Amino acid sequence: KQEVTQIPAALSVPEGENLVLNCSFTDSAIYNLQWFRQDPGKGLTSLLLIQSSQREQTSGRLNASLDKSSGRSTLYIAASQPGDSATYLCAVANFNKFYFGSGTKLNVKP
Amino acid sequence: DTAVSQTPKYLVTQMGNDKSIKCEQNLGHDTMYWYKQDSKKFLKIMFSYNNKELIINETVPNRFSPKSPDKAHLNLHINSLELGDSAVYFCASSQDHYSNQPQHFGDGTRLSIL
Numbered sequence: 001k002q003e004v005t006q007i008p009a010a011l012s013v014p015e016g017e018n019l020v021l022n023c024s025f026t027d028s029a030i031y032n033l034q035w036f037r038q039d040p041g042k043g044l045t046s047l048l049l050i051q052s053s054q055r056e057q058t059s060g061r062l063n064a065s066l067d068k069s070s071g072r073s074t075l076y077i078a079a080s081q082p083g084d085s086a087t088y089l090c091a092v093a094n095f096n097k098f099y100f101g102s103g104t105k106l107n108v109k110p
Numbered sequence: 111d112t113a114v115s116q117t118p119k120y121l122v123t124q125m126g127n128d129k130s131i132k133c134e135q136n137l138g139h140d141t142m143y144w145y146k147q148d149s150k151k152f153l154k155i156m157f158s159y160n161n162k163e164l165i166i167n168e169t170v171p172n173r174f175s176p177k178s179p180d181k182a183h184l185n186l187h188i189n190s191l192e193l194g195d196s197a198v199y200f201c202a203s204s205q206d207h208y209s210n211q212p213q214h215f216g217d218g219t220r221l222s223i224l
Contacts, residue, residue, distance in 0.1 A: 031210070032210045034212055034213070036215075041217075041218075042217050042218070043114070043202075043216050043217045043218050044153075044200070044202075044215040045215070046212035046213060046214065049210060051210045087151065089153065091153075097155065097166065098143075098213075100153040100154070102151055103151055
């Protein structure tokens with residue numbers, strides 16, 4: 001069964017810092033990997049989706065990479081801002097099943 | 111314009127009651143999902159419907175019954191509520207079940223069982 005792990009569980013950084021969030025998964029036969037952002041009391045907002053045939057995706061200050069063979073993905077956030085404070089979750093799709101990590105809670109201090 | 115909307119946002123009820131949560135999406139998507147997020151923030155898929163047909167039915171007690179009257183709606187009915195059912199329930203949708211399109215989530219329904 002697929003297991004998704006996110007490290008660290010929580011991260012606090014000063015504004016302006018570049019940072020990396022990690023996601024690992026045990027079964028490399030994935031369909032795609034998606035990064036989400038969850039604000040308190042809200043649903044999930046999709047940030048980036050990487051198909052299994054892709055190595056990375058970029059959107060603004062966000063860059064997500066995927067290494068299927070090693071079962072890893074990273075989300076890079078450049079020049080972090082207080083508005084980036086949220087919980088970030090990764091999810092992998094094994095054809096018709098979806099597995100989520102428990103998230104990394106990010107706090108960007110002004 | 112809310113893409114995926116759930117009602118109610120909060121639901122507080124007694125153990126043993128029956129309750130329903132409604133979900134509607136206006137994105138024209140074919141696939142809808144129900145997820146449960148527990149107190150430790152783990153999100154776990156419960157059900158998935160593609161064009162009103164059940165695709166995924168994870169190990170969920172049969173007290174939980176999804177109903178999809180049309181592909182824009184996926185409601186969740188829960189019978190004989192138990193304390194362990196307290197969680198946040200999220201509805202989501204995607205273009206279809208087999209494409210590489212992102213899922214869109216509603217804001218969740220916080221269910222509290224007294």
